[in-house]
Amino acid sequence: MFKKNKWLASIASAVLLVGVGFTTTMQLAPQMVQQDVKADSWINDYIDQNGIQPVPITYQEGTFSDWFGYENDVGKPEGVVVHETASPNTTAATFAQSFNNNWETLETYVHAFTDDTQTINIHNTDYGVWGAGPTANSKYIQIELCEVNTADKFARSVANDAFYIATMLHKYNLPVEYGTTVVTHDQTAQWWHETDHTDPTGYFAKWGYGMDQFMPLIQKYYDQIGNAGSTAAGTDTTNNAGSTAAGTDTTNNGGAAQGETGTVKVNNSSSFMVPLVSFDTAGNAKNANRGLANNTSWFTDQQKTYNGHTYYRVSTNEWVIDSAATYTAR
Template sequence: MFSKKKMVASIATAVALTGVSFVATNEVAPQTFAQQEVKADSWINNYINQNGIQPVSIQYREGTFTNWIPYENGVGKPEGVVVHETATPGATAEDEVSYFNNNWPTIQTYVHAFVDDTSIINIHSADYAVWGAGPTANSKYIQVELCETSSVDAFARSVANDAYYVASKLHQYGLPVEYGKTVVSHDQTSQWWHETTHTDPTGYFAKWNYDMEQFTALVNQYYSTMDGSNTNSGNTNTGNTNTGTNNGGVSSNTSEGTVTVKNPSSFMVPLVAFNNHGGITKSNRGLANNTPWYTDQTKTYNGHTYYRVSTNEWVMDSYATFTAK
């Protein structure tokens, strides 16, 4: 049911992305397509608009991937989104999520999200890199897999969901919509850096008389409807109910108690700070494992709850056990 594509993709990704920094060698600058006119005329895009198809909400779940890898420019600083397709006809986003969560240590491959015609499932924080398109692309891009469908309507709905996810992530990180720069295919990254041989989603899109330029036009359509207070509109987050303020897509709440922290992968628990644009930056300090800390406020961001332990230093729920006062 699941293609060997995953196994092949992993060969070039496992070596370079096991540490906390990246070294790129013999890097080839990508072609610049941003100045070319993007083909907005597409029968699929027209079908989506004429039939009133709307993207579904993004579901945020904590996957099993235990590597928290900064991008080459730092945590929370991706440069765009790589669009993949699964090459597994009939497999749903739920199927793929289950497969990757159960098998990534063996296949050495993982992505941020899976999309089909009925769901968008984000399984790893886009603040951190994953293993999906070779070392160089991994160190730069958020990565999303589009599931294959078998009907025009299902394809249109899946593409709408995929474009919405890409637009949401670009907007979240303050990136523009630029074909061949911030919106790229796995095919393009293979051509630029020769670290994988994959050509997706080019062939699958062509089956529906569709291409990445038309897809980028759809991304731009959704992106243009987003504003500063709507970066994550439609997203379904887990964690606290938003009863506080919302700044750039970050929900704040009063929540007094104690968090006990632990990081199984290190001697310390990482801290982050929230910036004025609603994103996070990595702190240069950390907390000792198995220590309790007073907290009086939480923020919900990108599917995670963050607990404040100092003026603007926060610990993510993955490392914290909260006890209410």
Template structure:
């Protein structure tokens, strides 16, 4: 093939790529973002639990493990991903007196402080009541990344409401940072109400998406009501499980070793009647374990419902 033909082929491929990108963007705009997400079953990422450096272990105003809801934030920082912000917050929280429970972007959901305990993200009153999650901004015009990022934000919020047996009540158990600023007047932040409209989106639509995931997870254990991926080989498609140990106050956890054996985790367990997201199962000696963190697994005998 001569250089002229190669050049023509290259131009055609480039044009096709641009047309596909435009088509995807227009499809999202035409359907409304939530409709596009639901119709295409845009899958959330698995929630990663990585304990960060935040050294404050204070309970909420009602006690340890008793949050009253979730605050929705956005970072107000362009083109900065979750990994970068996790590293930054782990370094600066002592100097800037700020920390949140989790960061999400279009690829990851990273939980960096145990949600049984408070963080410093939205003023004293909101801090004493709410789990707090930050949404990372994505490049302007990239609707694919934006839809994935808000799926992760909504999925995290819905999962946490279920984990703590909280109802889904917009404005009460789910609040934007802006709403907490208006209600308690302890911060002046307005997020995410300045970021969402740049995508033709709103906090009301975020509440609708949280409610959609909340109801499906509660009723079926799956974000879209069924195991849409059809995965096998021990993948649960990010189901939500409820744990209960009838002989104790919590369900014990184990870690898998490189040789396939398990070791008990003695400094952490899953509270009775709490909900946990899981994405894999693994069998050993006739016992099925469900993964709830990177290498934390719970025996199926402690799963109910």
């Protein structure tokens, strides 16, 4: 368990035709302002000169069912591990489907994949995955960069990769720090000797690129997200709470959140999943566009009263209604 296997492209292609049903899909669009990257890198210069902007992050709930928190608790990652797939010309969509179909056999899973056209997040980043050995898995969000075959595609893919990492650091209020909040699989392998991988070092070098040039790109997007006022958390901040995922009236008569830890087991008799609700700054509920699989248990650290119901927090701003959850105090 907890080992990350690098598979051949033929394996990924062979499982492509096996379908998988996702619970939900959601996108977070980057809202960028122009800002030059100050780094000695022709790739970063190419991104600026050609006006390349990162693509929106697509959120698709995957099939990975080993829900475990980080060593500092659920929703408290320490940073992001940078991977690359070691499988030339295999897309993010292909990898996402392959992981969802085969993670139990392959004993590996990551939070996200990105290529030159798409970034797909397939697991809630409040929880860990199996990507870089037990120690790293208990600390970091993990994203795989897909190998491409042209310089233009490489530039676009690293822009997408950097934006995803910047988004996650913003989401969890972490700074941009190489070797602390942004680490490579190569580094984690050297530190803890739980895997033997060296990515993305060799693949970056193929394009005359390195982490010393990638870090300023992450910083660029991190600063732009902050300047644009983005939540970077993958939730819509527009107040469109005409209805909630639970179908309740959205008049705000809710109470403040209470800090009571425990677990909730969720079930929705009318669907295969339990919808989640988020709350805007005015305290109004709205559909979070995500759901939890039936008969799964989740850690909760806060409760909120809203329209006569108790809501239990299961991630940063995602809550489940009491009528679809059984709460057990710790």
